[in-house]
Amino acid sequence: MIEYEETRRSLRGLDTLFRATALAWRRSDGAPKSVGEILNENKGKGPGFDMARLVLALGVLCFHSIITSYGQEAQDAVLEGPFKPLFLATLPMFFALSGFLIAGSLTRVKSLKTFIVHRVLRIVPALSCEVFLSALILGPIVTVYTLPAYFSDRGFFEYFFNIIGKVRYYLPGVFLDNPLPSIVNFSLWTVPIEIQCYIGISILILLGVAANKRMMLVVFVGAVLVQAAGEAQGVFAPNPKDIVTHYTLFVCFIGGVATYLWRDHIKLTYFGVVAALIVMAASFYTGAYYFPSSACAAYLVVCFGMTAFPRIPLLSNGDYSYGIYLYGCPVQQTLMHYFPGQQNWAFNLALAMPLSVALAYLSWNMVEKHALYLKDHPQLQRFMAYPARDRYRAATSSWRRRLIAAAGRGR
Numbered sequence: 001m002i003e004y005e006e007t008r009r010s011l012r013g014l015d016t017l018f019r020a021t022a023l024a025w026r027r028s029d030g031a032p033k034s035v036g037e038i039l040n041e042n043k044g045k046g047p048g049f050d051m052a053r054l055v056l057a058l059g060v061l062c063f064h065s066i067i068t069s070y071g072q073e074a075q076d077a078v079l080e081g082p083f084k085p086l087f088l089a090t091l092p093m094f095f096a097l098s099g100f101l102i103a104g105s106l107t108r109v110k111s112l113k114t115f116i117v118h119r120v121l122r123i124v125p126a127l128s129c130e131v132f133l134s135a136l137i138l139g140p141i142v143t144v145y146t147l148p149a150y151f152s153d154r155g156f157f158e159y160f161f162n163i164i165g166k167v168r169y170y171l172p173g174v175f176l177d178n179p180l181p182s183i184v185n186f187s188l189w190t191v192p193i194e195i196q197c198y199i200g201i202s203i204l205i206l207l208g209v210a211a212n213k214r215m216m217l218v219v220f221v222g223a224v225l226v227q228a229a230g231e232a233q234g235v236f237a238p239n240p241k242d243i244v245t246h247y248t249l250f251v252c253f254i255g256g257v258a259t260y261l262w263r264d265h266i267k268l269t270y271f272g273v274v275a276a277l278i279v280m281a282a283s284f285y286t287g288a289y290y291f292p293s294s295a296c297a298a299y300l301v302v303c304f305g306m307t308a309f310p311r312i313p314l315l316s317n318g319d320y321s322y323g324i325y326l327y328g329c330p331v332q333q334t335l336m337h338y339f340p341g342q343q344n345w346a347f348n349l350a351l352a353m354p355l356s357v358a359l360a361y362l363s364w365n366m367v368e369k370h371a372l373y374l375k376d377h378p379q380l381q382r383f384m385a386y387p388a389r390d391r392y393r394a395a396t397s398s399w400r401r402r403l404i405a406a407a408g409r410g411r
Contacts, residue, residue: 036264046305053321085281099256125371145173213261323360
């Protein structure tokens with residue numbers, strides 16, 4: 001009876017959310033609103049994007065609970081089952097969301113230089129902190145090597161290449177007997193793809209394409225056609241593990257950018273959501289990852305972001321999704337290291353989720369938030385406002401004055 005009442009309350013809550021969403025997505029005359037209209041109503045910010053990032057990060061954590069608990073074969077088995085579209089859709093939606101939000105930030109920044117600085121401040125500090133903590137604290141604690149052997153091993157020094165996007169999964173003697181052996185942080189494989197997305201959008205900014213919605217649509221369709229041709233020829237074919245390809249994630253990012261630029265023309269409807277879900281699921285089942293996954297991922301994640309979800313006080317004071325994504329896998333690997341007799345995904349997830357959220361909370365409040373404050377630092381503002389030629393002249397004139405002063409003292 002108690003379970004029945006709880007189920008009824010949950011269903012009632014979902015019904016309330018759906019009704020509220022239906023009202024929020026419609027104008028007073030009953031016509032569906034566009035993405036741009038809802039953004040304008042919320043001062044340019046989607047009411048559900050924070051929740052979308054959080055849910056997607058936790059989705060990655062759930063997926064990794066399988067591979068870290070049972071190993072690669074278990075993940076392969078899951079990707080052959082009915083949950084395949086659910087797991088494979090997570091990262092495409094993440095990258096589509098990133099593209100949408102990046103396009104929004106491009107309308108606010110004044111130059112490519114400012115855009116690059118902001119991206120560096122958002123990505124690098126938290127990533128660097130995670131890499132240093134893994135290499136300097138976690139590694140020495142769990143390694144089977146002696147500390148002198150650990151710190152002198154080439155793998156220890158190479159692990160820091162993760163900070164610049166050269167992925168290294170291994171630390172010497174770490175997690176050798178885990179179900180997913182020797183890998184410290186499986187999540188880092190997307191870092192170079194994210195950097196490539198930023199390089200790609202930077203090139204489009206220089207070419208004057210990124211702000212032109214028609215040209216951006218051409219770029220997106222062109223990227224889709226290139227992938228379609230590449231998959232037909234086996235160039236972009238999904239690998240034997242059926243994991244989403246790097247190029248698919250790049251196309252999803254471009255799809256997110258194009259979606260933002262066409263925001264005033266894209267309507268939010270339940271029919272569109274259901275259709276996108278069906279087409280995306282079918283695309284993943286058949287392996288046709290190109291157009292369906294990228295276009296549908298962008299539409300679905302934007303619909304998610306345009307939905308006002310109930311506020312969760314503890315999780316509403318910062319963006320913890322990046323921290324959860326960075327720290328989730330090392331936490332899960334550590335749990336499997338210390339609890340080898342508890343190789344169970346539910347046990348893994350039950351402990352890893354609160355620990356990852358706690359680390360993400362610390363990461364946001366001790367690293368990420370303060371790094372973002374640097375965007376308003378006066379010296380950094382002067383650097384971004386200064387043309388490169390003027391900075392060169394100022395620097396050389398300063399050195400010239402110093403050399404003249406030094407020569408004068410020499411006499």
